Amino acid sequence: MSPEQPILPKDAAAAEGKVNVQINGTWYRFPKGTRIADACNSVGVHVPCFCYHTKLSVAGSCRMCLVEQGMPPRLAPGAIPTYNEDGYQTIQWMPRAVVACANTVAENMGIRTNGTVCTQARRAVLEFLLTNHPLDCPICDQAGECKLQEYTADYGSPTHRFTEAKIKKGKHIEIGPRVNLDQERCVLCRRCVRFMKEVVGEEVLGVVGRGGHNAIACYPGKTLDSNYSMNVVDICPVGAMTSRDFRFRMRVWFLKSTPTIDVNCGTGTNIYVWSREQQVYRITPRQNDDVNSCWMPDSHRLNYRYINSESRLLTPLMKTDAQAPQRAAAWEPVVKAVAEQLRLCSPEQTAFIVSARLTNEELFLAGNLAQLLGVEALDIVPRRGEGDGMLISSDHNPNSMGAQIVLHKDGSTLDDIRRGIKLGKIRNLVVLGEDVTAEAAIPSEHLVKLDYLLVMDHTESATTRAADVVLPGVTFAERYGTMVNVAGRIQRLNRAIDPLGGAKADWEILAALLRECCGDLPGAAAHATSAQEVLNVMAAQIEELGGVSWASIGNQGQQIIDTGVSIPLIDREKANK
Amino acid sequence: MIELTDDICALAKDVPSPGEKFYPVFEPTPELAAEAHGYVTMYPEGREQSAVLPIIHMVQEKFGFISARSIPWIAEMCKSTPIHVAGIVSFYPGIRRKCPGKWHIRVCHTIACAMSGGEDLLKFICGKIGVKPEEMTEAEPMAVSADGLWSIEAVECLAHCGFGPNVMVNDTLYSQVTPEKIDEVLEDYRRRD
Numbered sequence: 001m002s003p004e005q006p007i008l009p010k011d012a013a014a015a016e017g018k019v020n021v022q023i024n025g026t027w028y029r030f031p032k033g034t035r036i037a038d039a040c041n042s043v044g045v046h047v048p049c050f051c052y053h054t055k056l057s058v059a060g061s062c063r064m065c066l067v068e069q070g071m072p073p074r075l076a077p078g079a080i081p082t083y084n085e086d087g088y089q090t091i092q093w094m095p096r097a098v099v100a101c102a103n104t105v106a107e108n109m110g111i112r113t114n115g116t117v118c119t120q121a122r123r124a125v126l127e128f129l130l131t132n133h134p135l136d137c138p139i140c141d142q143a144g145e146c147k148l149q150e151y152t153a154d155y156g157s158p159t160h161r162f163t164e165a166k167i168k169k170g171k172h173i174e175i176g177p178r179v180n181l182d183q184e185r186c187v188l189c190r191r192c193v194r195f196m197k198e199v200v201g202e203e204v205l206g207v208v209g210r211g212g213h214n215a216i217a218c219y220p221g222k223t224l225d226s227n228y229s230m231n232v233v234d235i236c237p238v239g240a241m242t243s244r245d246f247r248f249r250m251r252v253w254f255l256k257s258t259p260t261i262d263v264n265c266g267t268g269t270n271i272y273v274w275s276r277e278q279q280v281y282r283i284t285p286r287q288n289d290d291v292n293s294c295w296m297p298d299s300h301r302l303n304y305r306y307i308n309s310e311s312r313l314l315t316p317l318m319k320t321d322a323q324a325p326q327r328a329a330a331w332e333p334v335v336k337a338v339a340e341q342l343r344l345c346s347p348e349q350t351a352f353i354v355s356a357r358l359t360n361e362e363l364f365l366a367g368n369l370a371q372l373l374g375v376e377a378l379d380i381v382p383r384r385g386e387g388d389g390m391l392i393s394s395d396h397n398p399n400s401m402g403a404q405i406v407l408h409k410d411g412s413t414l415d416d417i418r419r420g421i422k423l424g425k426i427r428n429l430v431v432l433g434e435d436v437t438a439e440a441a442i443p444s445e446h447l448v449k450l451d452y453l454l455v456m457d458h459t460e461s462a463t464t465r466a467a468d469v470v471l472p473g474v475t476f477a478e479r480y481g482t483m484v485n486v487a488g489r490i491q492r493l494n495r496a497i498d499p500l501g502g503a504k505a506d507w508e509i510l511a512a513l514l515r516e517c518c519g520d521l522p523g524a525a526a527h528a529t530s531a532q533e534v535l536n537v538m539a540a541q542i543e544e545l546g547g548v549s550w551a552s553i554g555n556q557g558q559q560i561i562d563t564g565v566s567i568p569l570i571d572r573e574k575a576n577k
Numbered sequence: 578m579i580e581l582t583d584d585i586c587a588l589a590k591d592v593p594s595p596g597e598k599f600y601p602v603f604e605p606t607p608e609l610a611a612e613a614h615g616y617v618t619m620y621p622e623g624r625e626q627s628a629v630l631p632i633i634h635m636v637q638e639k640f641g642f643i644s645a646r647s648i649p650w651i652a653e654m655c656k657s658t659p660i661h662v663a664g665i666v667s668f669y670p671g672i673r674r675k676c677p678g679k680w681h682i683r684v685c686h687t688i689a690c691a692m693s694g695g696e697d698l699l700k701f702i703c704g705k706i707g708v709k710p711e712e713m714t715e716a717e718p719m720a721v722s723a724d725g726l727w728s729i730e731a732v733e734c735l736a737h738c739g740f741g742p743n744v745m746v747n748d749t750l751y752s753q754v755t756p757e758k759i760d761e762v763l764e765d766y767r768r769r770d
Contacts, residue, residue, distance in 0.1 A: 206660030208588060208667040219648075219660040220589035 009087045010107050019107040022091065024114055036100035036111060037065050045113055048122065048151045050129075050237045051189035052101035055294050055573070056198055059101075062129075062189050064151065066097035066121040070110035097121040122155040131162045132169075132212060134184045142239030144252040148187060167212045175205075176224030178244050178298055179233060183215040186240035192216060192232035199295065199569075200228050216240065227388065230298045234284055245302055246282045258496035259286055259555050261483065263357060263476040264300040266395035267567055268485035268557075271296060273304075273477050273496035280307045280477055280497065288556055291489065293573055297392055306475065307497075311460040313472035314501025326470065331504070331512075338469055339516035341452055345428040347374035349451075351417045353440060354407070355433030356380040356397035358506060359481025359493060360545075361534035363399070363406045365510035366432050368525055372518045377426065381440045382411030390569045393486050401484035401563060405544045418442055427451040433473060433506065435461035456509055472503040479505045480531040482553060486565045490548060491557035507531050588663045589645045592717070594676035595725035600641035605650045609639075613654040625656040629665060633672055642673040670718065670732075678721050678728035680766050682706070683745040687734040694755070695742035699731055701756045702744075705763055726767075 009027070013020050018029040023045050030039045038054070040047045050062035072089035075081060081089055091110035097117050112118060129148065137143045169183035190207060193216065197203045204224055208217045218224055224232070233243045255274040262269035262283070270288040274281050283304050285296035306312075316334040317326040342350075352375055354366045370378045380403045383396035403409050420426035421442055429436075429450050435457070436442045447453055447466040455467035464470045477496045484490045499505060511534070514526035525537045532550040539545045544561050552558055612635060616628040632654055636647050643651075643666050652662045666672050684699045685691075703710045703720070706727035712720035713731060721728040735743040740752035744759060751762055 203658040204660060206658070206664045208660075208664045210668045210670075217588065217660065217663075219658070219663055222660070 008083060013107070019105055019109070020088065021105045022110040024112060027088065030105050034105050036067060036103050036105055039105050040067070040100060040111060040113065047100045047113060048147070048155060049101060050147055050187050051191060053191055053235055056191060056194045059190050059194065060099050062187060063099060063125045064122065065100040066118060066125065067100045068112040068115050068117040069094055069098045069103070071106065072108045119155070123157050126152055126156040127160065129187050130160060132167045132184065134166070136185070140185065140239040141242045141247055146239060147237035169215050175218050176229045178302070179224050179229050180242045180244050180247065181216060182240050182242070185238050186216055187238050188214050188216070189237060191235045191237070192241055195232055195235055196224070196226070200226050202226050227297045227299055228295060228390065230301055231285070231295045243282065250276060250281045255281055256496070258494050260476065260494040260496065261491045262296065262300050263398040263483070264303055264396070266393035266398060266400055266486035267292065267391050268398060268483060268489065268491050269296045269300060269391060270491070275477070275496045278497050278500060280304050290570065291485065291557065291567065292391055293569060295391065295569070297388070297390070304477070306459055307477050309459065312458060312500055312503070313460055313464065313470060314503055316472060316502070317470040319468045326467070331502070334469060334471070335512050335516050338454060339513060342373055342517055345373070345452060347376070349426055350375045350428040350430070351377035351420060351426045352430045352432070353414070353417060353434055353436055354378065354380055356400045356403045358399065358433050359479065359483055359531065360399065360402040360406050360538060361481050361531045362432070362506045362510055363403055364534060364538050365507055365514060365525055367407045369510060369514050369517065372514070377413070377417050377420065378407065379409050379413045379417060380407070380411050381414060381434050381436070383439055391567065395486050399483040401486060401488060405484060405542060405561070406538065414440060421446050421450065424449070429453050431455045431463055433457055435463045437462040456506060458503065471509050473506040473509060474499045474503050478503070481507065482535060484560065486563060487567060488559060488561035488563040489557045490553055490560050492550065492553050492555065505531070507534055588667065591645050592675040594721045595723055596641065596676040596678040596721050596728055598725055599679040600676055601639070603636070603640045603644045603647045610654065617655055626661070628655045629657055629662060633666065637672060641676045673719065675717065675719060677719060679726050680746055682727065682729045683732040683735070684729065685733070685735045685741065685743045686731040689738040690741035690743050693741040698742050698744065698754060698756065698759065702729055702759060705760070
């Protein structure tokens with residue numbers, strides 16, 4: 001080769017720390033050490049996997065990811081490699097397939113997933129997996145999102161040759177308080193075993209038996225009772241592990257999944273809310289490597305029943321007289337009456353208690369309202385608790401950081417408000433999204449003594465019962481908005497279901513109040529037609545939110561400030577990389 | 578709370594056997610722990626789990642079988658978990674979950690031995706020691722005689738295929754065994770009693 005010749009692809013790739021790999025006839029470049037399965041999937045060549053999970057160790061046990069692999073011929077001693085016109089060496093294909101999950105890419109490697117070798121290998125693997133599979137898809141919860149079902153449709157044989165009796169194993173075993181096990185449906189990928197060992201660190205699951213009698217089991221007397229146990233339901237590629245909460249409640253193909261975030265703690269775990277019509281059926285984690293990896297705690301996952309609960313507030317309630325009972329009312333007169341009343345209140349005798357469970361947009365509008373009324377006593381209700389060293393933050397409010405950024409409040413003046421109410425200095429109270437008789441520890445007797453109590457919340461509580469006016473807000477599943485997690489990442493909430501009954505999104509209520517109270521004064525935020533517009537107004541006014549927009553946040557969130565707080569599970573995952 | 582199927586239950590339940598009177602009952606003594614520790618130290622730090630098989634063999638040799646009580650102890654010894662040990666115990670047919678008789682007879686039924694008379698031999702020995710061949714099932718391959726003296730099991734290759742049929746009594750291998758020869762062998766063991 002003369003020096004004028006262009007550099008070979010292998011040298012060009014090596015300069016970037018990458019290697020050239022041919023996948024189904026096309027050349028790509030991947031970083032060294034990339035697994036073949038990841039490489040193929042990243043360029044849209046689907047490699048089916050049961051046992052391989054990017055967050056777990058490689059088992060290589062299912063053999064579903066078999067691909068045809070080739071390398072340039074091994075050189076005889078002293079021989080010089082020859083390159084084709086395109087600068088690559090000729091690939092010699094291996095006669096047998098290799099697993100794509102346990103092998104990494106190499107320079108000038110060839111991968112074929114569409115040849116006979118691969119097709120036959122996949123068909124044979126599926127035939128073996130199906131020999132003892134009960135084929136009870138019509139009553140299986142996993143049907144519709146089952147990898148075995150999908151791969152059999154895509155790569156399997158339309159007929160089967162197995163006529164012998166199937167091996168019977170355990171069915172509907174209550175392996176834990178929230179998880180059921182069906183050993184017959186299991187394909188023995190051991191994802192659940194590895195998850196419990198590697199991520200949770202409680203090795204309660206294992207494989208017992210031999211050959212066809214192999215089965216996943218818990219040691220007698222132990223249960224799969226970790227607060228992360230339901231993640232095995234998500235990672236189980238088949239219907240072997242099923243959620244006892246979701247079992248037989250809905251076929252998954254009827255459900256709509258909405259990407260949003262969890263509001264049970266400051267971590268802001270990324271989730272999907274699965275709903276049909278106006279009903280939420282389940283919550284599953286959504287991958288975000290900077291927040292929750294692929295996991296979420298069971299306690300947060302199962303805390304969704306309140307969305308469709310009987311005690312939701314579906315219409316505005318108003319007392320016509322201090323002693324009269326609350327009566328249902330229409331929005332417009334209620335907003336007018338509230339605005340009128342708020343204008344009459346003396347600012348010194350008025351306080352706002354807002355929830356750090358509200359979105360930034362709602363906090364911003366609440367702040368504007370207090371400011372325009374001249375009210376200075378405003379604070380959030382802090383919720384400090386125990387973190388679990390994994391994904392549950394010690395801050396049990398989902399948006400404390402947002403409250404600090406938007407309102408500069410952290411709950412430190414709540415005591416003053418509480419004392420003011422007790423001593424009768426505060427005569428009027430506006431409560432947004434809180435039951436103040438709970439964590440804020442304001443007894444109902446004190447609330448009753450107030451001249452005016454305005455409450456906005458989604459569910460009936462001791463506070464709403466004591467209120468003069470109740471404005472029905474919505475739960476996290478019904479609203480758009482943004483929150484900032486403990487690590488300083490702003491994330492989006494999306495609407496999974498429409499506001500139930502006559503309830504309205506909290507930001508909408510607050511914007512209407514602002515308009516009604518102050519006419520044209522309050523500026524752009526009160527006239528916003530969506531939460532996104534409120535965000536734009538905030539972004540223009542608040543330094544930390546500079547440049548932030550609904551689009552820039554995206555589904556994965558956007559780091560806006562450095563709080564110095566990190567999420568333990570993510571720290572561990574990054575350290576192990 | 579947990580609904581135990583037969584398969585899972587079997588992990589923590591001992592099958593009673595008449596052979597138990599010839600073996601000591603498993604007791605986790607300090608001496609036993611010291612012996613187990615000896616195996617653990619043969620492996621590098623962090624790989625204590627590698628000692629699980631030697632310890633299982635040690636327990637089986639001393640107590641005849643792996644009892645439900647010994648599984649958590651073994652797990653503790655090699656820093657493993659009961660489910661991991663149970664997985665290993667249930668995987669190997671050579672690791673027993675039921676106590677054998679004082680004399681444990683293994684009859685090879687791999688092809689060379691089976692064809693040279695091993696199959697008939699198995700039935701013959703069953704008759705001699707007073708167990709029914711049907712007692713040997715897939716789930717429970719070992720049959721123990723009512724007096725606990727004998728147990729019998731059909732096993733895979735004993736690695737002496739040129740001289741079949743092969744029979745092993747405890748750790749002694751007998752080759753080219755005929756009904757007459759095994760009669761003598763069994764009589765010999767009976768006299769040792």
